[in-house]
Amino acid sequence: MNNKFEERDNRLYINNQKVIAGWESYSGWYWFATKVVQHQDTIINEKEYRNDVIYSGLVQGHEEEWGDFSKAEIESLGENVVWKIPQENLVFSGRRN
Numbered sequence: 641m642n643n644k645f646e647e648r649d650n651r652l653y654i655n656n657q658k659v660i661a662g663w664e665s666y667s668g669w670y671w672f673a674t675k676v677v678q679h680q681d682t683i684i685n686e687k688e689y690r691n692d693v694i695y696s697g698l699v700q701g702h703e704e705e706w707g708d709f710s711k712a713e714i715e716s717l718g719e720n721v722v723w724k725i726p727q728e729n730l731v732f733s734g735r736r737n
Contacts, residue, residue, distance in 0.1 A: 643698060645736055652730040654698050661695070662725040662733055663714050669722075670700040670734045671709055682712045689715070700735050 643654050652659040657674040664670055673695035682692040689712035696708050714722050725733050 643704065645734060647731040650728070650731065652733070654734075657697075659697070659730055662730050663722050664725050664733060665717065665722040667721075668700075668735075671695075671697065671714060672699075672730075672734065673697040673709075677708055682710055684712055684716045687716070704735075 644656075646653045646656075652662070652672070654672060654674070659672045659674055660676075661673040662671060674697040675695065677694040677696050679691050679693055682689045689710075692710055692712040694708055694710055696706075698704065698706055699709060
Protein backbone atom coordinates (compact mmCIF):
# COMPACT_ATOMS: atom_id res chain seq x y z
CA MET A 641 0.00 0.00 0.00
CA ASN A 642 1.29 3.43 -0.89
CA ASN A 643 0.75 5.86 1.94
CA LYS A 644 0.10 9.48 1.03
CA PHE A 645 2.37 11.95 2.87
CA GLU A 646 1.17 15.57 2.81
CA GLU A 647 2.12 18.84 4.45
CA ARG A 648 -0.70 21.07 5.71
CA ASP A 649 -0.10 24.16 7.81
CA ASN A 650 3.49 22.98 8.54
CA ARG A 651 2.17 19.64 9.89
CA LEU A 652 2.62 16.16 8.44
CA TYR A 653 -0.43 14.12 7.45
CA ILE A 654 -0.31 10.51 6.30
CA ASN A 655 -3.46 9.26 4.58
CA ASN A 656 -5.30 12.31 5.97
CA GLN A 657 -4.27 11.47 9.55
CA LYS A 658 -2.30 14.16 11.40
CA VAL A 659 1.03 12.97 12.78
CA ILE A 660 1.36 14.02 16.44
CA ALA A 661 4.89 12.65 17.01
CA GLY A 662 7.64 10.85 15.14
CA TRP A 663 10.90 9.00 15.75
CA GLU A 664 13.78 8.03 13.48
CA SER A 665 16.55 5.46 13.89
CA TYR A 666 20.03 4.93 12.49
CA SER A 667 18.73 1.69 10.98
CA GLY A 668 16.33 3.69 8.79
CA TRP A 669 13.15 2.90 10.71
CA TYR A 670 10.48 5.54 11.30
CA TRP A 671 7.56 5.60 13.72
CA PHE A 672 4.76 8.11 13.06
CA ALA A 673 2.15 8.43 15.81
CA THR A 674 -1.30 9.60 14.74
CA LYS A 675 -3.17 9.08 18.01
CA VAL A 676 -2.72 8.03 21.63
CA VAL A 677 -4.44 4.69 22.28
CA GLN A 678 -3.80 4.34 26.01
CA HIS A 679 -1.34 4.71 28.89
CA GLN A 680 -0.02 1.70 30.78
CA ASP A 681 2.90 0.52 32.86
CA THR A 682 5.28 -1.53 30.72
CA ILE A 683 8.22 -3.77 31.59
CA ILE A 684 10.95 -4.25 28.98
CA ASN A 685 14.15 -6.15 29.81
CA GLU A 686 13.26 -6.00 33.52
CA LYS A 687 12.99 -2.20 33.45
CA GLU A 688 9.65 -0.64 34.34
CA TYR A 689 8.30 2.25 32.27
CA ARG A 690 5.52 3.89 34.27
CA ASN A 691 2.69 5.53 32.37
CA ASP A 692 4.03 4.35 29.00
CA VAL A 693 2.20 5.80 26.00
CA ILE A 694 0.75 3.41 23.42
CA TYR A 695 0.34 5.09 20.05
CA SER A 696 -1.40 4.11 16.86
CA GLY A 697 0.29 5.04 13.63
CA LEU A 698 2.55 4.11 10.74
CA VAL A 699 5.83 2.22 11.20
CA GLN A 700 8.33 2.14 8.37
CA GLY A 701 10.61 -0.76 9.22
CA HIS A 702 11.44 -3.82 7.14
CA GLU A 703 7.82 -3.52 6.05
CA GLU A 704 5.54 -0.49 6.14
CA GLU A 705 2.48 -1.07 8.31
CA TRP A 706 -0.16 0.60 10.45
CA GLY A 707 -0.60 -0.52 14.04
CA ASP A 708 0.08 0.20 17.68
CA PHE A 709 3.50 0.79 19.22
CA SER A 710 4.90 1.77 22.58
CA LYS A 711 6.96 4.84 23.41
CA ALA A 712 8.87 2.67 25.91
CA GLU A 713 9.74 0.16 23.19
CA ILE A 714 11.26 2.93 21.13
CA GLU A 715 13.11 4.47 24.11
CA SER A 716 14.44 1.05 25.16
CA LEU A 717 16.46 0.93 21.93
CA GLY A 718 18.68 3.74 23.27
CA GLU A 719 18.94 7.47 22.64
CA ASN A 720 22.02 6.99 20.45
CA VAL A 721 20.03 4.66 18.19
CA VAL A 722 16.57 6.30 18.06
CA TRP A 723 15.61 9.94 18.50
CA LYS A 724 12.42 11.96 18.47
CA ILE A 725 11.97 14.03 15.32
CA PRO A 726 11.43 17.74 16.05
CA GLN A 727 7.90 18.81 15.09
CA GLU A 728 9.18 21.23 12.44
CA ASN A 729 11.14 18.42 10.73
CA LEU A 730 8.31 15.87 10.56
CA VAL A 731 7.13 17.18 7.18
CA PHE A 732 10.49 16.13 5.68
CA SER A 733 10.74 12.76 7.42
CA GLY A 734 10.05 9.19 6.40
CA ARG A 735 10.54 7.12 3.32
CA ARG A 736 8.35 8.34 0.49
CA ASN A 737 7.22 5.93 -2.24
